Every structure is written in structure tokens, then in C-alpha cells.
Amino acid sequence: MEKVRKELLQGTLDLLVLKTLATGSLHGWDIAKRIAVVSNNRLSLKQGSLYPALHRLEGRNWIEAEWGVSDAGRSAKFYKLTPKGKKQLTEEKDHWHSFAAAMASVLGMEESS
Amino acid sequence: MTIRKKLGRLFRSRRQELEMETELQFHLNQLAEEFMAEGLDRESAERAAKKEFGPMAVYKEQIWDSWRPPALADIHRSFQLALRSLRRSPGFTAIAILTLALGIGANTGMFSVMNSIMIRPLPYGNSEGLDRIYRATPENPKGAISPADLLDLRQEAEAYGEIAVYAYVDMTIVQPGKPADLTHGIRVSSNYFDTLQVTPILGRSFSLEEEILGNHRVLLLSYATWQRQFGGEFDVIGRTVRVNGEPHEIIGVLPESYSDWRYMGHVDIFRPLGLTPEETQERAETTMHLIGRPHPHLDREESHTFLSAISEKLAGTHPEVNEGSYWWAQPLNLIVADAPSRGVLSMIVGLSGFVLLIGCSNLANLMLARTIARSREFAMRSALGASRLQLLKPLVLEALILSLMGGVLAVLVAVWVTDWLTLASTNLEGDVAAFYLDWRVLAWALAASVATAIAFSLAPGLFAMRIDVNEALKSGGRTVSPGRGHQRLSKILIIGQFAMAMILLAGAALYGKGLHDATSRRFGWDSQNLITGQILLPEGTYPDQESIRVFHQETLEKLEALPGAVSASISYYNPFLPWHNPQRFVPGGKNLPEPGREPLVEVNAVTPRYFETMGTPVHTGRGFLDSDTLNSPKVFIINQYMAEAFFPGENPIGQQVGAVDESGYIWGEVVGVASNVQSVFPDTQQWRYQLYTPMAQALEHRGEIAVKTNGADPEMLLPLIRQTMTEMDPDLPLRYLRTADTAVEDDTYQQRVLYGILSGLAYLGLGLAALGIYGVISRTIVLRTGEFGIRLAIGARVHHIMRMVLISGLKLSLAGAGIGIAGAYGFAHLIVMAFPGLNLDIVPVIFGTALVLIFVSLAASFLPSRRASRISPTEALRAE
Numbered sequence: 001m002e003k004v005r006k007e008l009l010q011g012t013l014d015l016l017v018l019k020t021l022a023t024g025s026l027h028g029w030d031i032a033k034r035i036a037v038v039s040n041n042r043l044s045l046k047q048g049s050l051y052p053a054l055h056r057l058e059g060r061n062w063i064e065a066e067w068g069v070s071d072a073g074r075s076a077k078f079y080k081l082t083p084k085g086k087k088q089l090t091e092e093k094d095h096w097h098s099f100a101a102a103m104a105s106v107l108g109m110e111e112s113s
Numbered sequence: 114m115t116i117r118k119k120l121g122r123l124f125r126s127r128r129q130e131l132e133m134e135t136e137l138q139f140h141l142n143q144l145a146e147e148f149m150a151e152g153l154d155r156e157s158a159e160r161a162a163k164k165e166f167g168p169m170a171v172y173k174e175q176i177w178d179s180w181r182p183p184a185l186a187d188i189h190r191s192f193q194l195a196l197r198s199l200r201r202s203p204g205f206t207a208i209a210i211l212t213l214a215l216g217i218g219a220n221t222g223m224f225s226v227m228n229s230i231m232i233r234p235l236p237y238g239n240s241e242g243l244d245r246i247y248r249a250t251p252e253n254p255k256g257a258i259s260p261a262d263l264l265d266l267r268q269e270a271e272a273y274g275e276i277a278v279y280a281y282v283d284m285t286i287v288q289p290g291k292p293a294d295l296t297h298g299i300r301v302s303s304n305y306f307d308t309l310q311v312t313p314i315l316g317r318s319f320s321l322e323e324e325i326l327g328n329h330r331v332l333l334l335s336y337a338t339w340q341r342q343f344g345g346e347f348d349v350i351g352r353t354v355r356v357n358g359e360p361h362e363i364i365g366v367l368p369e370s371y372s373d374w375r376y377m378g379h380v381d382i383f384r385p386l387g388l389t390p391e392e393t394q395e396r397a398e399t400t401m402h403l404i405g406r407p408h409p410h411l412d413r414e415e416s417h418t419f420l421s422a423i424s425e426k427l428a429g430t431h432p433e434v435n436e437g438s439y440w441w442a443q444p445l446n447l448i449v450a451d452a453p454s455r456g457v458l459s460m461i462v463g464l465s466g467f468v469l470l471i472g473c474s475n476l477a478n479l480m481l482a483r484t485i486a487r488s489r490e491f492a493m494r495s496a497l498g499a500s501r502l503q504l505l506k507p508l509v510l511e512a513l514i515l516s517l518m519g520g521v522l523a524v525l526v527a528v529w530v531t532d533w534l535t536l537a538s539t540n541l542e543g544d545v546a547a548f549y550l551d552w553r554v555l556a557w558a559l560a561a562s563v564a565t566a567i568a569f570s571l572a573p574g575l576f577a578m579r580i581d582v583n584e585a586l587k588s589g590g591r592t593v594s595p596g597r598g599h600q601r602l603s604k605i606l607i608i609g610q611f612a613m614a615m616i617l618l619a620g621a622a623l624y625g626k627g628l629h630d631a632t633s634r635r636f637g638w639d640s641q642n643l644i645t646g647q648i649l650l651p652e653g654t655y656p657d658q659e660s661i662r663v664f665h666q667e668t669l670e671k672l673e674a675l676p677g678a679v680s681a682s683i684s685y686y687n688p689f690l691p692w693h694n695p696q697r698f699v700p701g702g703k704n705l706p707e708p709g710r711e712p713l714v715e716v717n718a719v720t721p722r723y724f725e726t727m728g729t730p731v732h733t734g735r736g737f738l739d740s741d742t743l744n745s746p747k748v749f750i751i752n753q754y755m756a757e758a759f760f761p762g763e764n765p766i767g768q769q770v771g772a773v774d775e776s777g778y779i780w781g782e783v784v785g786v787a788s789n790v791q792s793v794f795p796d797t798q799q800w801r802y803q804l805y806t807p808m809a810q811a812l813e814h815r816g817e818i819a820v821k822t823n824g825a826d827p828e829m830l831l832p833l834i835r836q837t838m839t840e841m842d843p844d845l846p847l848r849y850l851r852t853a854d855t856a857v858e859d860d861t862y863q864q865r866v867l868y869g870i871l872s873g874l875a876y877l878g879l880g881l882a883a884l885g886i887y888g889v890i891s892r893t894i895v896l897r898t899g900e901f902g903i904r905l906a907i908g909a910r911v912h913h914i915m916r917m918v919l920i921s922g923l924k925l926s927l928a929g930a931g932i933g934i935a936g937a938y939g940f941a942h943l944i945v946m947a948f949p950g951l952n953l954d955i956v957p958v959i960f961g962t963a964l965v966l967i968f969v970s971l972a973a974s975f976l977p978s979r980r981a982s983r984i985s986p987t988e989a990l991r992a993e
Contacts, residue, residue, distance in 0.1 A: 028136060029143045046167030047144065051137060052175035059179050067132075070139070077136045 013045070013053045015096060018081065018089040021063060025080040027070060028054060054079060062088050133176055141166055195510040205483065206515065209476050212881065213519025216472030217565060218526025219877055221558040223465040223870070225531050227458040228557075229548040231450040236370040238310025243445035246276070246403035246420065250438045257399040259434065260392040262427055273419045274407040277301065277308035280400045283815060284382050285651045285846050286342070287355040292839070294342060295649050295846030298356075298382040305383075306333075306367075308406050315339075316350045316365030319385045329387025330361040336369040338381040356382070358653015358844075375449040396434045397775050405442060416442060433775070453947050460943060461870055464620065467613040468878045469565065474606040475885040476515070476569040481603060482892055484508065484573035491577045505574050512570035513563070520562030527554065537866045572602055600893075604925060607882075607889055611929020611966060612936060614875075614882040619937035619962040621875035624944055625868050626958055627951035632861050637790030638688040639728025640857060642679075642822045644830060645687055646838075646850035650814040654844060658743065661812040664841065669720060671837050672818070677825025682723035683808060683816045685716075688790040689857055692717055698804065700759035701769025701780060711773050714755060714802040718811040724787065726821040734766045734785030741807040747781035748807060755802035756786045770804070781806070793857050819853075827852045879966070882929075883973040890922050891977040901981055902989025911982040918981050922974025923967070930963045937962070 020026065020034050031054075032047045057063045062085035070076040081089065144162035145155075153161060163169070177189075199206045234240045247255045248262075258266070263278060270276045284298035306318040313333060322328050332354070334343065343349045343363075353360045361384070372378045407416040420440040428435040450458065484491070495504060531548035655661050665683050672681035686692040697711035706712075721737045724730070731750065741748055749770055756765040765786055771778030790803065808816075818838075822830055831850060838847050849856065894901070901914050941955045 027139070029140050032140070047140065047165055048137070048167035048169060048172045051133075051140075051172050052179060055176045055179040072143075074139055074142075075135065076139050077132070 012096075013049070014057060015089075015092045017050070017053055017057060018062065018085060018092060021079055021081050021085070022089060025066070025068075025078045027068075027076040027078050029070075029076070031079070057085070061085075129180070133173065137166075137169065137172070191506055191510055192514070195507055195514055198507065199511055199514060202483070205479055209479065209515045210519045210522065212472040212475055212884075213516050213562070213565060214522030214526055215877060216469040216881070217516070217520050217523035217558060217561050218530065219874060220462070220465040220469045220561050221523050221527040221554060222530030222534075223462045223874075224557045224561075225527055225548055225550055225554040226534060226870075227462050228551070228553050229531075230375060231455055231458055232553060233549065233551070234446050235376055235449065236373050237445075240446055241444065242406050242409070243309070244405045244407060244416070244442040245445050245448050246405045246440060246442045248399065248424070248438050248440050256438070257402050259396045259399050260388050260401055261394055261396045262431075262435070263401045263403075264388075264393060265427060265430070266423060269423065273416060274405060274411065275304055275308040277305040277404045277406075278386060278401050279305060279377075279404070280386070280402065282384070283649050284356050284384075285358075285649055285844065286382065287651075287844050288342070293651075293844045293846040295647070295848045296338070296381040297379050298384060299377070299380050300329075300384050300386045302386050305404075308404060309371075311367065311371050313365035314368045315347065316363075318365055319383075323385040324387065326387045326389055329385040330356075330359060331364045331385065332356065332361045333365045333367055333383040334363060335367055335372050335381050335383075337372060339366045342381075355653075355844075356384070358651040376445070396431055404445065456943070456947050457867065460947070461867075461874070464617060464871070464874050467617055468874050468881065469561065470568075471610045471613050471878050471881045471885070473565055473569045474610050475881055475888065476512075477572040478603055478606050478885060478889055480508070480512065480569060480573040481576055484577050488577075501578055504577055505570075508570045508574050508577060509566070512566040516562040516566035516569075519565075520558050523562070524550070524555065524558050527558065534866060534870075537869065538862065572606070576602070603889055607886055607925045608929040608932065610882040610885050611926050611970065612932040614878045615930050615933020615963065615966055616936040616940050617871075617875040617878040618966060619933070619959050620940045620944065621868070621871035622958050622962050623937075623941055623953050623955065624871055624948075624951070627944070627948070627953050628861075628864050628868050630952060632793045632857060632864070635728075637729050637788040640689060640853035641728075642824050643727070643819060643853035644822065644827055644834065644851070645817055645819045645853050645856055646834070647848040648683075648816055648818060648838070649846060649848075650842075651844055652814060654842065655814065658812045661814065662743070662809060665720060665808065665812070665816075668818070668838070668841055669722075671841065672820050672834065673722075675820070675830065675833050675837065677822045677830055679821045679823050680722040680726045681818065681820045682720045682726040683818050684719040684723050685813065685816065687817050687819065687853070687856070688727050688729060689793050689853060690860060691792045691794055692803075696804075697773035698755075698759075698802070699771050699773065699778060701771060703759075708773075712758070712802060714804045716772075716804050716806060718806045718808045718813070720808045723805075723819070726819050728821075729790055730788045731785045732788060733764075734783070736785060737805070737807045742809045743812075747779070747810060748784045749781045750785040750787050750805040751783055752787050752789045752803040754789055755804060756783075758802065793861055879969060883969050886922055886925060886970050887973040887977060889925075890918060890974045891980070893921065894918060894977050894981045897981075898984055898989050901984050902986045905984065905986040905989075914984070915978045915982050918978035919971060919974055922970055922978075926967050926970030930966050933966070934959055934963060 016035055017031060020031050020038075023034075026034070028050055032050055035045075054063070054065075058065055058079070061082060063079045064082050065077050065079050067075055068078045141159075141162050144165055145158045148158035148161045149155060235243075237243060248258045250256045257280075266276065279299045279301045282298050282300050284296050286294045286296055301319070303319040303321045303324045306312070312318070314336070316333070318333065319331065323331055334349070339345055339349060343352075349363055349366065352363050354363065355361070367383075372380070405416070407419075411419075420442060424435070424438060424440040428438065491504060528550060531550065534548050650661060650664060655664060669681050669683065672678055685694060692715045694716045695713040696716050698714045699705050699711050719737065721739055721741070724736045732753070734750070737748070737750065751759070751765065751770065759765065759770060760768055765783050768783045769780050770783060771780045787803075787805065789801075818834075820830070820834060835847060835850060838845055851859070901909075904914065905911075937959045938955070941953060941959070944951065945953060
């Protein structure tokens with residue numbers, strides 16, 4: 001069961017990060033907080049797993065990073081979307097919606113039968 | 114992403130790592146602070162933060178992977194696995210790296226010798242465009258040309274390109290207030306340095322006018338001479354020194370790089386050609402050496418056509434000297450090592466390859482054993498669906514890691530080898546035969562390492578791919594006992610090792626024995642209690658024959674009067690070093706051979722007591738007397754070969770022999786027959802016929818002095834001789850004053866270096882082969898413990914077991930030696946071809962070597978066989 005959930009997370013984590021960054025430039029801690037707040041803590045993920053995802057997205061040139069100073073005055077790495085990332089976000093969102101719709105209709109069919 | 118960024122990601126940089134660390138730590142700190150704000154103490158807060166964050170190490174690994182392309186990330190992981198596996202068996206790893214360091218190091222060292230001598234280009238501008246031009250005659254394929262021919266050539270050289278000329282000339286240099294120096298010099302045409310594209314670092318090179326006699330008294334110095342004789346002072350330009358008795362002005366100094374030991378590196382002084390009027394008419398004496406730089410638009414064919422046209426033309430205009438000669442050219446870079454030395458150099462690289470192969474097969478055997486021990490693991494992975502490539506990858510990677518580490522150490526070994534060679538090859542005059550490690554050598558080491566890795570992971574790899582999955586998994590936790598096939602593979606490797614060791618050892622022994630025989634042979638001379646040295650009388654002080662004669666006479670009187678001196682002589686040559694003065698002779702009263710077909714005879718001019726000084730016996734007739742002078746009838750002493758060939762079945766004494774001259778024959782009477790003499794050089798075959806003429810009838814400025822002593826300490830006599838010569842003439846340089854035994858040793862250093870190389874490789878090969886058989890026999894015993902236990906339990910005696918083990922080792926080494934003997938014969942023939950002067954005792958040496966090899970293998974298998982004899986039957990069977 002654990003394995004299934006992890007896979008699901010990995011598939012969606014990229015989308016979550018891209019979506020969160022659509023609001024502006026954020027560092028890893030803020031991203032983790034926002035995902036937790038927006039999802040009402042329903043998406044439980046180890047916070048550290050965010051970082052491989054961030055670096056992976058940076059590697060694909062969907063987001064870019066810059067060192068800056070956090071609210072608390074510490075130096076932190078801020079991420080923001082690149083134009084390519086914005087395009088990707090739209091695509092992923094569409095993809096997700098159609099996937100979710102397809103899943104819903106399949107599951108709905110099962111229930112009604 | 115920019116290329117730079119991409120490349121940057123290939124390597125995990127320190128900065129990147131620090132940034133990642135800071136980023137993750139920042140998050141952890143924030144988490145911890147949050148927990149503390151909830152009321153936890155610092156310690157529990159940090160623990161909770163770590164829990165919430167998740168496995169840090171895993172994330173880091175994932176982040177690193179995201180920096181690398183996927184293939185690289187995979188290789189990285191496999192690499193770490195291989196490293197871990199090697200770290201688990203440090204003994205194997207250490208032996209493997211050491212073997213590889215020695216094997217690859219020996220190989221790389223030998224390659225660097227080959228590279229330094231025959232691959233590295235000469236230090237001239239565009240040296241690949243330079244040709245050495247020869248005039249081949251029936252006697253000498255690499256002959257020089259005469260000055261008169263040179264003048265004819267120059268009128269047409271424009272069609273060819275640049276043709277530069279040089280001629281050797283010994284020069285006596287006298288600086289005010291310093292002892293005279295006898296130096297190697299050359300006279301060069303004014304375009305010599307332009308043709309080589311060498312520019313002086315100080316001053317200028319020669320102008321066209323300075324090539325004309327009278328303007329020629331200007332000098333260029335080699336860098337070494339400038340440093341040694343002139344203290345490297347900058348105001349040396351414009352200074353005047355006396356050369357051969359005449360004042361010359363120094364106008365320039367050449368760069369250090371110009372003096373390459375491989376080609377004319379020993380030349381100290383350069384002077385313009387300055388042909389004398391007699392020389393411009395000279396067509397018989399060939400003293401001019403040519404270097405050409407053909408026009409770039411000429412191909413090889415065309416430049417050769419030009420040269421053949423020249424030779425045909427000269428043969429037409431001057432048939433008496435040029436009939437049957439032709440001109441040809443060879444790239445200058447090729448002549449630094451002639452065909453035999455190229456052969457020898459390739460041979461030592463090949464032999465060092467044998468050493469590497471022996472090392473390789475040792476490692477293959479060790480790896481094979483490791484693979485067999487891990488066959489369950491391999492079977493498991495293969496059962497889980499690993500592809501062949503995936504099965505082989507860890508093996509190849511382990512091999513690659515080992516051989517690259519070995520390769521790095523090998524470069525150190527190669528540095529050490531070349532340092533030793535440089536030291537051993539530095540000759541009396543301080544000319545350093547430099548050996549370089551350049552990129553070619555490093556590339557070779559890398560290539561050798563990779564090739565080695567592939568070679569020694571091949572055998573275990575083949576084994577791993579053939580593992581029977583069912584069989585291996587069924588056999589439980591125990592090691593799979595190696596099947597017959599793998600034992601055979603092991604044995605073939607050992608036999609191959611011994612065959613190669615046999616060839617190495619026999620080759621070194623053959624050459625060493627031949628060299629020892631050659632340098633210790635005393636054919637027609639006796640170097641005991643003999644001191645020799647070289648003189649060159651300055652032409653300015655000794656302008657005519659009479660002045661030289663007087664000098665010789667007085668010198669010999671003084672030398673013979675020294676305490677401890679028995680007799681003294683002056684001659685063109687010593688009997689123990691090669692002579693270079695072949696002339697054509699005909700016997701009197703016989704049918705004269707066709708012109709150009711007369712036999713060649715080595716000619717030496719000697720003073721009366723030469724024969725007793727050198728210990729060359731005069732068998733019949735008389736030696737030379739003080740009464741044989743310029744005005745008395747011409748007399749000769751010939752050697753036994755010449756007497757037998759010229760006057761078969763007759764008494765040679767009183768017969769006439771004639772020297773072939775341009776105008777006919779110069780006849781003289783044979784007054785004695787001397788013993789045949791042979792120099793210590795094994796690889797220079799001289800003319801068999803030797804002829805002596807009285808020094809008084811053929812006086813020359815240069816000569817060899819020799820003093821026979823009564824056994825007095827040479828350390829006492831050497832300074833006395835030097836002092837006597839200085840008293841005779843303070844301007845007289847004396848070169849190479851040393852005992853004859855030292856002279857022989859100094860002049861055969863190259864051969865001894867080669868012997869050092871050969872024996873070093875042989876010992877290394879033998880050691881590795883012994884190690885190999887030791888390892889394989891030890892392993893067989895471990896594998897056969899159960900069998901031996903049973904044998905002992907049913908009544909076999911300990912010595913039976915030991916005999917079985919020894920015989921199995923003996924069989925391997927006998928088979929190896931057998932194959933090796935065939936190879937050694939082949940090798941012996943190579944040595945004979947490369948060194949025609951060596952007398953090899955092929956059969957006894959090869960069989961002696963085989964005995965040594967078998968003894969070594971017995972010793973190497975005896976040690977493990979003792980372990981076999983200590984097997985306790987009960988324990989062995991219990992383990993079963």
C-alpha cells in the first residue's frame with residue numbers, strides 16, 4: 001500500500017511544486033509549508049523529498065534558482081518558474097484534469113453498475 | 114542549459130555540494146525551530162525535525178543523480194559497488210595493483226625509451242620536412258660527397274629546395290689562460306641553420322660571405338659549450354679565441370634545444386665551410402654531408418627524381434669517382450635510429466609486453482578464483498534476469514579500477530626507469546641521453562591500462578557467463594568446485610606464463626653471455642696495464658710532416674722514460690675500438706681485380722713499439738723499426754686473414770701489396786704478419802683484412818697515444834702522462850686519457866644498458882611467473898583438501914601427496930618451458946640479426962635457462978605442497 005502512495009506522490013509532486021511556484025519566487029521551506037496548508041495537510045510527504053524534486057525540475061530547466069535572504073535573515077535558495085516551466089505547468093494541469101476526469105468516469109461507472 | 118552548466122553538472126563540485134548542504138540545513142533548522150516553538154527542547158526538536166524531513170542521505174544521492182545524466186549516475190553507482198568489493202579483499206587488491214604497476218610500468222618505461230629515441234621529432238623547425246641526402250657507393254650506402262661534387266650540385270639546387278652542408282672537423286680551442294680543449298666541431302654552409310630553422314639565442318648565424326675562405330674565422334657555440342667553456346657569459350659575442358692555432362671571433366650561441374643527443378648533439382663548435390682551393394678540386398675524398406629541405410610542392414617521387422638526375426649527371430662528367438654511385442634521401446627523423454636500433458627498441462617494448470602479459474595472466478587467475486568463489490552471486494543475479502552485460506559490468510569495472518590505479522603507479526615506475534636509463538646512458542663527455550615522459554608516454558600508459566583491464570577480466574568474464582544457474586544454486590552455500598574447463602583455463606594461463614618467462618630469460622641470458630664474451634675477449638690485444646688517450650696537434654703549430662714526426666719522437670721518448678712505463682706508441686686507432694679507415698688494396702704479382710672491386714682493408718698507422726704496447730703479436734717477419742721513415746722504402750704489416758687471402762699458400766713476407774689511388778697503385782713491401790685483431794663491439798662487423806703502415810710514412814695530426822706499464826698504479830701514472838703532454842705543448846689537448854679497461858667499459862655502456870633492461874625484464878617476468886604458479890597450486894590444494902583428506906584416510910602417505918602436488922606444478926612448467934624453448938630459438942635468431950658480431954652459445958644457454966625455470970617452478974610449488982602435507986584427514990572429511 002505504502003508503495004502505491006509513494007508512486008502517486010512522485011508523479012504529482014512535480015505538478016504540486018510547479019503550481020506552488022506559480023505564485024512567485026519561494027524557497028524550499030515555504031514551498032513545503034504552502035503545499036501543507038493548501039492541501040490541509042492531507043498530502044503527507046516527507047519534507048526532504050521536496051529537494052530531489054526541486055533539483056530535478058531545475059535540471060529540466062522548468063524552474064530556476066537564486067540565492068537570497070529569507071524572512072528570518074538567513075541565506076536561502078529561492079526557486080521560480082521559467083517560461084518553459086509555465087508552459088509545462090499548463091500542460092501538466094490539463095493532463096492531470098483529463099486523467100482525473102477519466103479516472104472519475106471509470107470509477108463512477110464501476111459504482112453505478 | 115549552457116554547455117558549461119551541463120559539463121559542470123557532470124562533476125560533483127565542492128561548491129555545489131556546499132550549496133546543497135546549506136539548502137537542506139536551512140530547512141532542517143526551520144523545522145527544528147518550529148518544533149521548539151511548540152515547546153520541545155532543542156535536542157528533541159532536532160530529532161523530530163530529522164524525522165519529519167526524511168532520510169537525508171537518500172535525498173542527497175537523488176539530488177546528485179539529478180545533476181548527472183542517467184547513464185553517468187548508473188556508472189557512478191556501479192563504480193562504488195566495484196570499489197566496495199575491492200575494499201573487502203585488500204590482499205587481492207594490493208597484489209593486483211602492485212603487479213599492474215610493475216607490468217604497466219615496465220611497459221611504459223620501455224615505450225618512453227622508444228618514444229625518446231625514435232618517435233619524438235628532432236628539435237628543428239618543421240623537422241618532418243628535412244631529408245638526409247646520401248651518396249651510396251658499393252661499400253657505403255650512406256656515403257658523403259666530395260667538395261667538388263658539392264659545388265656542381267649547388268648550381269642546380271634551386272629546383273630542389275634548400276640543401277645544407279656540414280663536414281666534421283676536430284677543433285682545438287685555446288682561450289687565454291686556460292688549458293687547450295679538443296672539441297667536436299663541424300663546418301657548415303651558410304644556409305645550414307636556416308635550413309634547420311634554428312635561430313641563435315645570442316648573436317647571429319653565418320652570412321653568405323663568411324662561407325668564403327678567409328672570411329671563415331667566425332664561430333657559433335653550442336649552448337653546452339657556452340655554459341661549460343665560457344661560463345654562460347653574455348659578452349662572449351665578439352670575443353676572440355684561437356681555433357687550431359688561428360684567431361676566430363665568436364658571433365653567436367645556439368639554443369639549448371638544438372643539441373639533441375640523437376643527432377649531432379655532441380657538436381660543440383660551428384664554423385663556416387670555407388673550402389680551400391685544394392678542396393674545391395677534390396672529387397675522391399667524400400667529406401661533405403648533406404641535409405635537404407625540398408620545396409613543399411615536391412613530393413617524395415619528384416625529390417628522388419632530382420637526386421637521381423644529379424647522380425647520373427655526375428657519373429657522366431666524372432665517371433672515375435662517381436661510376437656506380439647513386440644519390441638518395443631519407444627523412445631526417447628516421448635516421449636517428451637505424452633499422453637495427455629500431456628493431457632493438459621494438460624488441461624491448463615487445464618483451465616488456467611479455468612481462469605485462471605474465472602479470473595479466475596472474476591477475477586473470479586471481480580474478481577467476483574470485484569469480485568462482487562468487488559464482489552463487491552470479492547465478493542468483495542471472496536467475497533474477499540480469500543480462501550478460503549487467504553480469505560482466507562489475508567484473509570489467511573492478512578490472513578497470515585496478516588497472517587505472519596500477520597505471521598511475523606505473524607512471525612512477527616509468528619515471529624511475531627512465532631516470533635510471535638517463536643516468537646509465539650519460540657518457541664520459543657528459544652528453545645526457547635524455548629520456549622524456551611526454552603526453553605520448555602518458556597516453557600509452559592509459560592505453561596499456563585499459564587494454565590490460567580488458568585482457569585480465571576476459572577469462573573470469575567468460576567463466577561468469579557460463580555458470581550453470583541450477584547447478585550453482587543447488588550447491589547451497591558452498592563454493593562451486595571449479596569444473597574441468599576452468600582448471601584447464603588456469604593451467605593454460607600458467608603454461609603461457611612460463612613460455613613467456615622462458616623467452617625473456619633465455620633472451621637476456623643469451624645477450625648477456627654474448628656481451629660478456631665480446632667485451633672480455635682479447636682478440637689480438639691485451640688491455641692489462643695499458644693507458645690510452647687521444648691527441649690532436651694544432652695545424653697552426655705543426656704545419657708539416659716533419660714537425661709532427663719530431664713531436665711524436667720526443668713524446669714517445671718522454672713517455673717511455675716515465676717511472677713504471679714499459680713502452681709507448683702513437684697510432685691512428687686502438688685495437689679494442691673500431692677503426693674507420695677502409696682503403697682498397699691489391700696483391701702484387703697477381704691478376705688485378707676490376708676497378709671498384711678491389712678488397713677493402715682497414716688501415717692503421719703505428720709507431721715502432723705499437724705491437725708490444727698493445728700486445729698484438731707479430732707472427733712472422735718483423736715489426737716496424739725506427740729506420741722505417743718517410744725516405745725509406747714503403748713497408749706494410751698485414752694481418753693473418755689478409756695474408757691468407759692475398760697470398761694463399763705462399764710466404765707473404767717480401768711480397769708487394771698496393772694501395773689503390775686515383776692515379777694507380779702505391780706499392781709497398783710486406784715485412785711482417787700480425788695477429789688478427791677484433792674490437793670489443795659485438796654489433797659492428799669490421800673488415801676482416803687489416804694493414805699497418807709505419808706512422809712515419811703516414812703522419813697525421815690526430816692520434817691515439819698508448820703507454821704499457823709494468824703494473825704501476827694508473828692513478829699515479831695518469832697525471833704524470835698528462836703533465837708530460839702539457840710540457841710538450843701547452844696548447845695540446847688530450848682527450849679520453851684513461852686505462853684501456855675503462856675505455857672498453859665506457860664505450861660499451863649502451864650494450865650494458867641494454868643488458869640491464871633485458872635482465873630486469875627477465876627477472877620481473879620470472880618473479881611474476883613464480884608468483885603465478887604459487888598462487889594456482891595453493892588454490893588447487895585448498896580445493897582438493899577433501900580429496901587429499903580421503904587419500905590420507907585410506908592410507909596415502911604425506912610424501913605421496915607432496916609428490917602429487919609437485920608433479921602437477923612440474924608438468925605445467927615443463928609444458929611452458931617446452932613451448933618457451935621454441936620461442937627462445939626464434940628470439941636468439943632476432944638477436945643474431947640485430948647484433949651480427951655476437952657469438953651466441955644458443956643451445957647450452959637455452960637449456961640452462963630451462964633448468965633454472967624448472968627449478969624455480971619446483972621451489973614455487975614446494976611451499977604450498979607443504980601445506981598439503983599438513984592436512985588432517987579427520988578435519989578435512991568433517992568439512993566435507
